[in-house]
Amino acid sequence: xxxxxxxxxxxxxxxxxxxxxxxxxxxxxxxxxxxxxxxxxxxxxxxxxxxxxxxxxxxxxxxxxxxxxxxxxxxxxxxxxxxxxxxxxxxxxxxxxxxxxxxxxxxxxxxxxxxxxxxxxxxxxxxxxxxxxxxxxxxxxxxxxxxxxxxxxxxxxxxxxxxxxxxxxxxxxxxxxxxxxxxxxxxxxxxxxxxxxxxxxxxxxxxxxxxxxxxxxxxxxxxxxxxxxxxxxxxxxxxxxxxxxxxxxxxxxxxxxxxxxxxxxxxxxxxxxxxxxxxxxxxxxxxxxxxxxxxxxxxxxxxxxxxxxxxxxxxxxxxxxxxxxxxxxxxxxxxxxxxxxxxxxxxxxxxxxxxxxxxxxxxxxxxxxxx
Amino acid sequence: xxxxxxxxxxxxxxxxxxxxxxxxxxxxxxxxxxxxxxxxxxxxxxxxxxxxxxxxxxxxxxxxxxxxxxxxxxxxxxxxxxxxxxxxxxxxxxxxxxxxxxxxxxxxxxxxxxxxxxxxxxxxxxxxxxxxxxxxxxxxxxxxxxxxxxxxxxxxxxxxxxxxxxxxxxxxxxxxxxxxxxxxxxxxxxxxxxxxxxxxxxxxxxxxxxxxxxxxxxxxxxxxxxxxxxxxxxxxxxxxxxxxxxxxxxxxxxxxxxxxxxxxxxxxxxxxxxxxxxxxxxxxxxxxxxxxxxxxxxxxxxxxxxxxxxxxxxxxxxxxxxxxxxxxxxxxxxxxxxxxxxxxxxxxxxxxxxxxxxxxxxxxxxxxxxxxxxxxxxxxxxxxxxxxxxxxxxxxxxxxxxxxxxx
Ligand SMILES: Cc1cc2nc3c(=O)[nH]c(=O)nc-3n(C[C@H](O)[C@H](O)[C@H](O)COP(=O)(O)OP(=O)(O)OC[C@H]3O[C@@H](n4cnc5c(N)ncnc54)[C@H](O)[C@@H]3O)c2cc1C
Numbered sequence: 001x002x003x004x005x006x007x008x009x010x011x012x013x014x015x016x017x018x019x020x021x022x023x024x025x026x027x028x029x030x031x032x033x034x035x036x037x038x039x040x041x042x043x044x045x046x047x048x049x050x051x052x053x054x055x056x057x058x059x060x061x062x063x064x065x066x067x068x069x070x071x072x073x074x075x076x077x078x079x080x081x082x083x084x085x086x087x088x089x090x091x092x093x094x095x096x097x098x099x100x101x102x103x104x105x106x107x108x109x110x111x112x113x114x115x116x117x118x119x120x121x122x123x124x125x126x127x128x129x130x131x132x133x134x135x136x137x138x139x140x141x142x143x144x145x146x147x148x149x150x151x152x153x154x155x156x157x158x159x160x161x162x163x164x165x166x167x168x169x170x171x172x173x174x175x176x177x178x179x180x181x182x183x184x185x186x187x188x189x190x191x192x193x194x195x196x197x198x199x200x201x202x203x204x205x206x207x208x209x210x211x212x213x214x215x216x217x218x219x220x221x222x223x224x225x226x227x228x229x230x231x232x233x234x235x236x237x238x239x240x241x242x243x244x245x246x247x248x249x250x251x252x253x254x255x256x257x258x259x260x261x262x263x264x265x266x267x268x269x270x271x272x273x274x275x276x277x278x279x280x281x282x283x284x285x286x287x288x289x290x291x292x293x294x295x296x297x298x299x300x301x302x303x304x305x306x307x308x309x310x311x312x313x314x315x316x317x318x319x320x321x322x323x324x325x326x327x328x329x330x331x332x333x334x335x336x337x338x339x340x341x342x343x344x345x346x347x348x349x350x351x352x353x354x355x356x357x358x359x360x361x362x363x364x365x366x367x368x369x370x371x
Numbered sequence: 372x373x374x375x376x377x378x379x380x381x382x383x384x385x386x387x388x389x390x391x392x393x394x395x396x397x398x399x400x401x402x403x404x405x406x407x408x409x410x411x412x413x414x415x416x417x418x419x420x421x422x423x424x425x426x427x428x429x430x431x432x433x434x435x436x437x438x439x440x441x442x443x444x445x446x447x448x449x450x451x452x453x454x455x456x457x458x459x460x461x462x463x464x465x466x467x468x469x470x471x472x473x474x475x476x477x478x479x480x481x482x483x484x485x486x487x488x489x490x491x492x493x494x495x496x497x498x499x500x501x502x503x504x505x506x507x508x509x510x511x512x513x514x515x516x517x518x519x520x521x522x523x524x525x526x527x528x529x530x531x532x533x534x535x536x537x538x539x540x541x542x543x544x545x546x547x548x549x550x551x552x553x554x555x556x557x558x559x560x561x562x563x564x565x566x567x568x569x570x571x572x573x574x575x576x577x578x579x580x581x582x583x584x585x586x587x588x589x590x591x592x593x594x595x596x597x598x599x600x601x602x603x604x605x606x607x608x609x610x611x612x613x614x615x616x617x618x619x620x621x622x623x624x625x626x627x628x629x630x631x632x633x634x635x636x637x638x639x640x641x642x643x644x645x646x647x648x649x650x651x652x653x654x655x656x657x658x659x660x661x662x663x664x665x666x667x668x669x670x671x672x673x674x675x676x677x678x679x680x681x682x683x684x685x686x687x688x689x690x691x692x693x694x695x696x697x698x699x700x701x702x703x704x705x706x707x708x709x710x711x712x713x714x715x716x717x718x719x720x721x722x723x724x725x726x727x728x729x730x731x732x733x734x735x736x737x738x739x740x741x742x743x744x745x746x747x748x749x750x751x752x753x754x755x756x757x758x759x760x761x762x763x764x765x766x767x768x769x770x771x772x773x774x775x776x777x778x
Pocket of ligand 1: 266466499501502503505507508509510532533536585737738740742743744745747
């Protein structure tokens with residue numbers, strides 16, 4: 001029984017926090033938030049690449065650090081805490097994980113070292129409109145190796161160099177690697193709930209597309225990538241949620257009303273206690289997910305779903321209630337609460353909404369019980 | 372991040388499992404299936420406790436010299452898990468061994484310890500906790516039961532309430548007021564008492580769940596020796612805090628139907644638009660319960676990890692009861708509603724799952740109150756985990772006798 005980060009992992013986590021405290025303070029996040037022309041913070045991206053985080057789990061033969069997934073979870077938690085405005089999840093959890101999961105030796109060799117070096121930004125493009133992505137009804141098509149169609153919204157689609165695109169070929173869903181700098185790709189940056197993470201509409205007009213993984217296995221592959229990303233995103237959510245509790249607590253301890261510090265009012269105390277309870281439930285589920293991801297356990301789909309559901313719930317709750325605790329200040333642009341409120345929505349949606357994961361969890365439990 | 376047993380833990384688990392397989396079978400052969408809350412059930416419980424004590428599986432973390440198992444907290448958790456799997460657990464000893472006897476051990480002399488610890492471990496004597504009163508539940512320190520010094524003895528008059536097990540207990544730890552002229556926390560003193568004393572009268576209370584597990588207890592000129600005092604005169608609150616701290620660890624878990632059982636039920640029942648298990652509203656709730664249950668389970672694993680690294684778990688464990696009790700109530704209610712008209716039935720012979728959900732529905736309100744209400748536990752998290760200020764205390768500097776009391 002060892003259900004915590006090891007000392008080495010804690011050290012890594014502490015170092016990551018120190019690094020992000022220095023490089024990714026609120027001013028950096030706001031730099032992206034306040035400037036519609038900026039999709040992410042390039043300096044931070046370069047610094048993160050230099051830390052080796054982009055290639056943390058990429059095997060050494062592809063120039064990565066070859067660390068375990070638990071280490072990446074530790075980093076993810078700190079990135080979430082700092083609401084880092086960089087395309088980390090798109091590149092590392094989606095593209096790199098997808099390539100490591102299903103890529104050919106060739107695909108790995110061309111893509112992974114470039115990710116590790118910070119030379120390649122990735123993204124995952126599945127959605128084509130409002131509602132849940134449906135494998136049997138994809139409008140994006142691949143014919144003769146050429147992709148045609150529209151993906152919207154694609155997180156980091158405006159800045160990515162390469163996309164993993166879910167599309168149908170001969171009536172079956174497949175996943176394709178697409179060079180976004182190629183001819184026939186047009187991109188339009190769109191407004192999103194969380195401007196610190198950009199989104200785009202991608203239009204493909206006969207663009208070269210290279211399949212990754214088996215023919216017809218695209219949807220399963222996306223699901224497998226989502227499972228892995230869900231665990232990592234859960235740590236980002238947890239980091240953000242912890243920070244919301246901390247901000248609310250600090251504010252409540254300094255703000256007076258009716259002659260008393262508001263942290264002494266029970267309605268506020270209980271709100272903070274509720275945040276704490278949800279955060280701990282999320283943490284415990286995230287740890288289980290980290291374990292399952294790290295050893296690629298058969299329980300991963302269940303563990304990932306639970307981690308995602310708990311973390312989405314915790315972050316939503318603490319981000320909205322943190323604003324409430326801050327009162328009118330909390331509703332201003334100047335206080336950081338909304339950065340977390342926005343990010344909580346971004347993280348809850350980017351890998352599919354909690355409702356979808358609840359359904360996934362229950363159908364997995366049903367299968368398990370039937371077996 | 373690994374929740375497999377270490378080699379030593381695995382070896383201990385194997386040993387415990389083998390012991391349980393053999394002894395649970397022997398125990399069942401001797402006692403068969405007995406109904407809860409009957410004298411036969413108590414006899415079975417005592418026999419099982421004695422059997423465990425003989426093998427070092429009772430009070431695993433206590434030194435062997437006083438009758439414990441001389442083991443580690445993790446071993447205790449492992450044995451508990453295996454014992455639950457083996458389907459054997461009796462609640463009679465939880466309060467005594469979890470809260471009362473540790474308090475006696477912490478605040479009495481060697482002689483008293485020798486007298487009480489071993490019989491309690493073996494299940495020969497059962498203890499109750501006499502804290503709550505009509506005037507003091509959440510606010511335990513508002514209690515009024517008076518103890519007045521008379522030579523080398525104390526004379527006690529007053530009333531306790533909600534005392535679990537008082538009607539079958541042999542001894543109890545009793546918190547009394549010895550000085551009403553000072554603020555409430557300063558005038559308390561703790562004693563151990565003999566529950567069989569003629570001056571102690573127990574009146575079982577009929578619970579809303581139908582059971583009669585807790586009691587009113589009256590003291591009329593009960594005389595106890597000064598040597599029965601636990602801690603200093605006026606220091607009773609400090610002593611009580613030790614008990615209450617242990618209470619959080621002891622009361623945390625809950626048994627009753629969980630997400631697995633309700634899933635089983637949903638498979639069998641018809642819902643409004645098809646099989647109940649296919650109802651989306653139900654599926655969402657089920658997912659939430661699963662996530663909470665697993666979250667609690669893994670939180671316990673984290674506590675075990677902390678223990679194995681030599682740390683002591685603190686007030687964080689308060690989250691356990693809040694989640695478990697509220698989930699029990701919600702889950703049971705959903706199950707009962709899912710049975711539709713049939714959900715009214717509590718008859719075990721007629722109702723699905725032997726009416727376990729109905730019973731759980733009726734027990735859950737008690738679980739949300741016993742051992743600290745939701746509100747008090749949230750205060751504990753807010754104040755002791757998060758470091759927020761305590762509630763406004765209007766009674767802090769007021770002599771107890773001048774405190775407003777309401778009804
Ligand atoms: C099944 C069961 C078994 C029990 N066993 C024992 C036992 O063995 N020994 C024993 O001594 N006691 C026992 N108790 C008593 C139990 O500890 C008390 O019932 C409990 O602490 C609540 O006290 P009360 O009933 O006086 O409610 P009150 O304290 O009167 O509470 C009433 C309501 O007010 C709220 N409230 C009170 N104070 C505050 C505050 N500061 N802030 C916000 N809300 C507040 C409570 O949360 C609750 O909602 C048992 C209770 C139950 C239900």
